[in-house]
Amino acid sequence: MKWNNRTRVFVLTVMLAVLILILYMIGLLIPEEAVGTDFQHAGQPPSWAYPFGTDNLGRDLLLRTLKGLSVSMTVGIAASCISAVIAILVGIAAAAGSKTVDGAINWIIDLMMGIPHTVLIILISFSLGRGLKGLLAGIAATHWTSLARLIRGEVLQLRSQHYIVVSRRLGKSGGWIMMHHLVPHLVPQFMVGLILMFPHAILHEASISFLGYGLPPEQPAIGIILAESMRYLSAGMWWMAVLPGLMLVVIVLLIDRLGENVRTVIDPYSAQE
C-alpha cells in the first residue's frame, strides 16, 4: 500500500500523540512512595539500577523526572486550555464587536506582549499566593495574546468572504453562519494554537518554578529538580541537571512536532507540503 503524504503525517501524528500520552500516564501512575527519599543511595551517578542516578536525598531521578514531567504537563495543558478559551473569546469579540472594542482589545494585546512573559507570570503568581493556583493563573493569563490575534484576523477575513455575504442575503441566521461557516475554519486554528501553546506553557512553568516563584519545593516538577541540581553542580553531580533537563527538551520538542503535524493534517494550505 502506498501512503500519500497526508496519511504518513497522520500516522506519525497519532504515534507522537500516543507516545506523549504514555509518558504522561507513566508519570501519573508513579506512586508518591516511589519518589521518596532513601539516604542509603544518595548522590549516585547513573547506573542500571538508577538510569538517571539519584539526587542528594536519594530520590530516584528517573521516576522523579517522569513524575515531574507529568506535573509540568498537567500545568501546561490546563493553562493552555484556559488560555486558548480566553483567546477564542477575545478574538471573536474583537472581530465581531465594534471598532472601540476592537481597538481596546488590540491595545491590551499589545500591552501584554510588551511585557516579558516571565516577569508578568511572576507578578501574577506572587500576588495570588504562589503554588499551583498562582502559577496556573499566571501562565493562563499571559499566553492567549498571539492566538487571540490570530483568531481575530481569521474572523475578520471570513466575514468579508462572498459565501458568507451570500448566506446572509439568503436569510440565514447569525448562529447558522457561525456553525456552518466560521467554526469549521476556526477549529483547526484553535487546535493548532492550543497544541503549540503547550510547550510554551511547560517551559514557562519550568522556568518560574526554577526561579522559586512557582510550585513548592517538594513537588517533583522539572523546574524544581533543575533548581535543586544547581547547588550540586559544583560538587560534580552533573546527572542531576543534565538528564532531567534533556527530558524536558525532548518532551517540548515532541509536543512542538505534534503541533506542527496537526497543522499539516488539518490546515488545507499546508497539507500537501
Place this chain on the structure above:
Amino acid sequence: MMYKENGLGNRSMQYRKGLADRAFAAEWVRRSSVWALIAGTVAVMLAGCASEKQSASGLQQSQKQDSVVVAITSEPATLDPVQGWGHGNTPLIQSTLIKYDSDMAFENDLAVSYHLDESGLVWTFRLRDDAKFTDGEAVTADDVAFTFETAKAAQASVDLTFLENIEVKNDTTVVFTLSRPTSVFLNTVASVGIIPQHAYGSDYGTNPVGSGPWKFVQWNPQEQMILEANEDYYGAVPSIKNVTIVFMTEDAAFAAVQAGQVDAALTAATLAGTEIDGYRVASVSSVDNRGFTLPMLPAEGRVTKSGYPIGNDVTCNLEIRQAIAYAIDRGLVADTVLNGFATPCYSENDGMPWNNSEVVIDTDVDYARKLLADAGWADTDGDGIVERDGVEASFTVLYPSGDSVRQAVAFAASEQVAKIGIQITVEGTSWDDLSKRMFSEGVMMGWGAANPYESYCLYQSAGAFKDDFYNPEGYQSEETDQYLSAAMEALTTEEAYRNWKLVQWDGETGTAMKGACPWVWIVNIDHLYYIRDGLDIGVQQLHPHGASMPLLQNLCEWKWEEDI
C-alpha cells in the same frame, strides 16, 4: 516573541501574519529549547573544567605571607556593636571588657578586674589604662558608659533592660547597677564592643574606630571588607597583617578555592567531600543545632496575638514527641545526610558549660514503639500509620525552602520515624509562610549561642506563641520558669549554671527529650572551611549558629607556618 502589530491592516495580510506568528512561535520554542540544552551542557562542561584545573592553579601561592583572604557567605549588616555587630561573636575591630577563652570561660580583655557586690546588683569593672583607639585616643570609663547607654537606648540586638544605671568613678573604674540580679550580664558584657564617645556618629556602622586587634580599612558592600593589624593593640599584635574578607556564595567560594584565589573559604557538606590540592578541609564543631519544634497544645481553635492558629492534635501528645525523639538515629542522619560533618544533638547547648549531660538519650526504636502502644496508638487499618480514636499520627514539618541542610535533615528524620508508624510530611515554604504556621505545625528550626540567655528565651512561659521563633511550640511550665528565674538571678556563675542544668532535667522532668520534649533535637552541624595548606587557624571555639563570622572569632591567632 517581540513584534509589533500595525493596528487594522489589510485583512489577508493579517491572516498571513497570523500564520507567520504561529510559525514564529513554534520556531521560538524550538530555538529556546535548543538554547536550554546548550546552556545546560556548557554549565556542566564548565564545572568539569573547573575541577580539572584545580591541580594546576591550586598550588600557586597567590598571597604574601602576612596577608590572608577569607571567603564567607553572610555579610554583616553593620560594624556598630550597639546595632548588633559582633553580638555572639568577637567584634574584631572593637574590644570588649571581657571575652571568652576557647573553653567558653571568661577572661579579661579591656577589664583588669571585675566584681559583684553582695546584693547581686552592682558590678564594678576596673579597666586597663594602656588601651587606645586606633585614632590614638585612650579608652576610658566614659567610653564604656557611653557604649552601654547608647546600646540600651538603641534597643537593638543587645538586651539591656535589666541595666538601671552606669556610673563612672574615675578614668578606669565603671560601675553598673542592675534592676535585678542577672547572671547573663557577663555574657552580655562579653558581646558588646566598646565604641569611642568622641568618634561616634551616624556613619560609625560603616566606618568604625575601635580598640580591638584589627583596624578597619575599607568596606565595599556585597564585595569585600579589608582589615589590617592594629600595631598599637594592647594585647598580642596579630601575626597576619592584612585581612581581606570577601562575601560570596558557597559555590563561588568553591570555585575561588579551586582557582587558588582565597586562603580560607566557608563551604558546605555537599562540597567538602571534594579534595583540592593545596587545601585541607577544616571541620569545626558547633552548637549550630537543627531539630523539630512540635506544637504542645491540641488544636482547640486558639490563635496567637497576631491571629495565627495554635496547636496540633498529633504532636500535643507527649508519647508522640518522645517516640520521634527515640526513633531517630542521629548518628545515621549525620553520616548519610551530612557526609559525617555533623554530630548528634540532644539540646540547644550541647558542649557548653551550662549543658546538662542528662539530656543525652540513646536511639531505641523498640522503646519508641512501646511508648506509642502503651498510650493506645495502633495501626488498625493496616496503612502503616498508627492511629488512636480516629486520629492518624500524621503531621507536617516545615522548613525554609532553599535551605538544603534543613531539607535533608527533615527528610532523613521523617524516613526514620516512618518505621514506627508516624508519618511526617516534609514541606518547604517561605519564612513568611512558616512564621504563620509554626504554632500549629512542626518546624525544622535551628539555634545555638554562646550565651545561656538563649535557653531563657526558648523556654520561658511568657515567650510562648510570639512571632520571634523562640517558642512557637508553646512550652509553658511553672517549674521551668522557676529554674529559669533562679538561673537568671543567680549571684555566681556556678549557681547560674546549676540552675540552667535543672531547666533541662531536674531528675523528674525538664526541657530535655526525656522530659517534656518540646523539641526533638537531631544534629549539630559542623562548620566546614577550605583552608590553604600552611595557614594555621588556631584553636576554634565551639561555633554558635551561623558559620560565617564565628570562623573569624580568633582571627588574631591565625598565622602562616614558617616552612611554607
